[in-house]
Amino acid sequence: MAPHTFVAYVEDKPGVLNRVASLFRRRSFNIESLTVGHTDQPGVSRMTIVVDTDEFGARRVEANLYKLVNVLRVDDVTSQPTVERDLALIKVTARNGKRAEIMQLVDVYRARIVDVTNDSLVVEITGTEDKIESLVDILRPFGIIEMVRTGVVSMRRGAQAVSANPPLVAAMIPEAALN
Amino acid sequence: MKRTGAQVIWECLVREGVDVVFGYPGGTILPAYDAMLDYPIHHVLVRHEQGGTHMADGYARASGRVGVMFATSGPGATNTVTGLATAMMDSSPVVCITGQVTSSLIGLDAFQETDITGVTLPVTKHNYLVTRPEDIARTIREAFFIARTGRPGPVLVDITKDAQQKDTDFDWDAAAPGLPGYRPDLHALPEEYERALALIRSAKRPVILAGRGVLQAGAMRAVQEFAEKTNTPVAMTLLGIGSLPASHPLNLGMMGMHGEAWVNHAIQQADLLLAFGMRFDDRVTGNVKTYAPHARKIHIEIDPSEVNKIVKVDVALIGDLCDVLQELSPRIKACDHAEWLAHINEIKGDSAVRDIQNLPDTGHLYAAHVINDLWRCTKGEALICTDVGQHQMWTAQYYKHDRPFNFITSGGLGTMGFGLPAAIGAKFARPDAEVWTISGDGGFQMTQAELATAAQEGIKVNVAIINNGYLGMVRQWQEFFYDKRYAATPMKSPDFVKIAEAHGLTGIRVTQRSEVADAIRTAQETEGTVVIDFRVEKEDAVYPMVPAGADLHNMIRRPLPQNVMVESGADAEWDISVK
Numbered sequence: 224m225a226p227h228t229f230v231a232y233v234e235d236k237p238g239v240l241n242r243v244a245s246l247f248r249r250r251s252f253n254i255e256s257l258t259v260g261h262t263d264q265p266g267v268s269r270m271t272i273v274v275d276t277d278e279f280g281a282r283r284v285e286a287n288l289y290k291l292v293n294v295l296r297v298d299d300v301t302s303q304p305t306v307e308r309d310l311a312l313i314k315v316t317a318r319n320g321k322r323a324e325i326m327q328l329v330d331v332y333r334a335r336i337v338d339v340t341n342d343s344l345v346v347e348i349t350g351t352e353d354k355i356e357s358l359v360d361i362l363r364p365f366g367i368i369e370m371v372r373t374g375v376v377s378m379r380r381g382a383q384a385v386s387a388n389p390p391l392v393a394a395m396i397p398e399a400a401l402n
Numbered sequence: 403m404k405r406t407g408a409q410v411i412w413e414c415l416v417r418e419g420v421d422v423v424f425g426y427p428g429g430t431i432l433p434a435y436d437a438m439l440d441y442p443i444h445h446v447l448v449r450h451e452q453g454g455t456h457m458a459d460g461y462a463r464a465s466g467r468v469g470v471m472f473a474t475s476g477p478g479a480t481n482t483v484t485g486l487a488t489a490m491m492d493s494s495p496v497v498c499i500t501g502q503v504t505s506s507l508i509g510l511d512a513f514q515e516t517d518i519t520g521v522t523l524p525v526t527k528h529n530y531l532v533t534r535p536e537d538i539a540r541t542i543r544e545a546f547f548i549a550r551t552g553r554p555g556p557v558l559v560d561i562t563k564d565a566q567q568k569d570t571d572f573d574w575d576a577a578a579p580g581l582p583g584y585r586p587d588l589h590a591l592p593e594e595y596e597r598a599l600a601l602i603r604s605a606k607r608p609v610i611l612a613g614r615g616v617l618q619a620g621a622m623r624a625v626q627e628f629a630e631k632t633n634t635p636v637a638m639t640l641l642g643i644g645s646l647p648a649s650h651p652l653n654l655g656m657m658g659m660h661g662e663a664w665v666n667h668a669i670q671q672a673d674l675l676l677a678f679g680m681r682f683d684d685r686v687t688g689n690v691k692t693y694a695p696h697a698r699k700i701h702i703e704i705d706p707s708e709v710n711k712i713v714k715v716d717v718a719l720i721g722d723l724c725d726v727l728q729e730l731s732p733r734i735k736a737c738d739h740a741e742w743l744a745h746i747n748e749i750k751g752d753s754a755v756r757d758i759q760n761l762p763d764t765g766h767l768y769a770a771h772v773i774n775d776l777w778r779c780t781k782g783e784a785l786i787c788t789d790v791g792q793h794q795m796w797t798a799q800y801y802k803h804d805r806p807f808n809f810i811t812s813g814g815l816g817t818m819g820f821g822l823p824a825a826i827g828a829k830f831a832r833p834d835a836e837v838w839t840i841s842g843d844g845g846f847q848m849t850q851a852e853l854a855t856a857a858q859e860g861i862k863v864n865v866a867i868i869n870n871g872y873l874g875m876v877r878q879w880q881e882f883f884y885d886k887r888y889a890a891t892p893m894k895s896p897d898f899v900k901i902a903e904a905h906g907l908t909g910i911r912v913t914q915r916s917e918v919a920d921a922i923r924t925a926q927e928t929e930g931t932v933v934i935d936f937r938v939e940k941e942d943a944v945y946p947m948v949p950a951g952a953d954l955h956n957m958i959r960r961p962l963p964q965n966v967m968v969e970s971g972a973d974a975e976w977d978i979s980v981k
Contacts, residue, residue: 290707
């Protein structure tokens with residue numbers, strides 16, 4: 224079992240998110256993270272889905288996503304070179320002269336302070352999940368009041384353009400099974 | 403041309419070639435029903451929407467065309483859920499059109515409002531909510547296209563009342579399906595063929611596993627040619643029955659939980675399984691860890707999500723079975739596999755010559771007798787529908803089909819109450835066929851109300867109730883696995899003869915083996931639907947049986963000493979190791 228990241232292009236129609244989410248529930252796959260947003264193409268949305276599963280499970284996720292009529296394209300980018308980003312807003316207690324210390328730490332992480340009050344700071348951080356978790360660990364002793372994360376978005380590196388319509392869905396045999 | 407949304411529905415159905423629809427009217431579907439009177443489509447008034455959906459399903463399975471069901475919103479729509487789930491599991495093309503409350507009321511818990519697209523999401527291939535009249539034509543065209551192409555399945559179209567009432571411009575051609583994400587037409591990669599061919603060429607003990615996909619693809623001839631050329635024996639799933647004539651020497655019979663012993667042993671000893679349009683259901687494999695341990699596996703399947711779902715395979719050829727076999731067959735040399743076939747014949751023992759009909763009459767009436775006599779009296783040519791349970795398995799074992807599309811049963815979902823309505827639907831699809839439904843006393847009562855549908859329509863479907871006074875299959879599990887504690891399985895039924903008569907139909911009761919054939923002939927000769935109440939042995943069990951989750955070769959065999967019907971002569975301990 225390992226996290227697998229899928230990028231799915233779907234038709235921007237009512238209920239499509241429900242269909243995708245329902246599929247994972249129905250087939251007993253556990254979604255770690257799911258994000259959705261518009262693309263540059265009108266009528267097409269893009270999802271980044273992270274699922275904890277094995278290689279066979281990953282192929283089943285892909286095949287079942289393709290079975291949804293509104294799903295245009297699915298890419299398992301787990302083993303591809305990708306840029307992966309998560310964004311978090313962390314509201315942290317900053318009393319008794321702790322503010323400067325927190326700001327120093329935030330600086331180390333190249334995060335930003337986006338709101339300041341007498342008692343608190345809101346920190347915005349963008350990066351990989353690991354980086355965000357590391358900052359959260361550092362900030363926890365100061366007292367985290369509230370936190371929100373967007374979930375992972377992912378994009379392949381390089382100039383290669385991805386069309387929303389793949390020519391072929393290959394037979395679903397994982398490499399691991401061939402030997 | 404200007405049409406109301408309701409008229410557009412029928413304009414589309416006529417163009418899709420629909421001649422009969424099943425349904426039940428109600429508030430939100432009223433505009434569609436009003437418009438219906440002006441179109442040349444026959445409407446069958448069902449007694450419950452579950453029955454109606456099974457009828458559409460039976461119609462589809464008997465004809466290969468799309469079956470259509472109409473229901474109103476709320477309870478009408480939710481009553482179709484079991485029927486849709488049944489069609490989904492068995493890949494049956496059904497389009498279900500439901501009325502929905504007026505669009506401005508959606509989400510306000512209006513009278514008879516149900517989120518039916520939400521409810522049916524996991525039990526349909528796809529579904530739609532239509533709120534504008536201009537979207538109706540395209541949606542219905544897409545629904546039919548999705549239902550019948552690729553791996554077929556049910557599609558639900560929920561149409562608001564105001565969309566049915568409003569006017570729109572109807573243009574059939576402009577409403578062609580636009581489905582950029584739908585790929586019914588997939589093809590395997592060339593290198594997959596090479597790997598499949600290599601496995602086929604080197605196999606010594608191959609077995610073909612024929613599923614419903616063979617029938618769906620219309621690949622019966624292609625499968626037979628492949629089997630004959632390579633002399634590969636064919637085992638069938640429950641829903642694959644009819645994909646190769648039962649009398650064909652290479653046809654082993656049904657595999658799985660209640661498959662004959664030699665079939666399951668052939669699979670366990672095989673060195674190559676060729677899975678044609680089947681999905682390795684747990685009723686077919688038994689314990690997956692010990693399933694066909696010596697076999698390489700080639701899976702030919704139209705739905706990529708079935709590959710490696712349960713059984714890990716060596717090669718998958720995705721695509722239409724006819725296309726794949728057309729590619730494969732010419733590149734394979736003929737072979738005889740004489741040793742392997744001889745071995746299978748050997749493990750078959752003398753069972754083939756022991757016809758249960760030749761065993762002495764002990765005064766007991768067994769379900770197998772009834773089904774065997776029915777097979778003889780109908781020359782094996784009747785279109786047989788079943789319910790779910792013991793009688794279903796006995797029908798699969800004892801009614802031998804030489805023709806495809808003559809056996810209709812709920813396999814995947816195992817829906818009790820399926821038999822009678824499916825038979826009614828099948829009769830509408832093939833009016834000239836002799837249609838029988840074989841049901842248990844339990845399942846029959848679940849949708850017994852549809853007798854009134856048959857009576858109102860004046861159609862003839864004969865009903866054979868295998869009445870043992872129990873929910874027989876559950877009782878059998880209680881006998882085997884729950885220490886004979888018969889919790890809630892003894893069942894007191896009404897007088898089925900009087901039930902038939904109350905509908906203006908004919909009812910016959912049979913308690914002796916000697917009366918069976920006469921009763922069947924009477925049913926054949928009588929006008930209108932006939933119900934025969936066969937009072938069979940109460941505590942008979944279906945053998946052999948692979949307990950759920952057990953190894954496929956570990957079957958419970960029919961006990962020999964007081965054997966009334968021995969269906970397999972070989973009782974020695976079975977051994978799956980290859981000699």
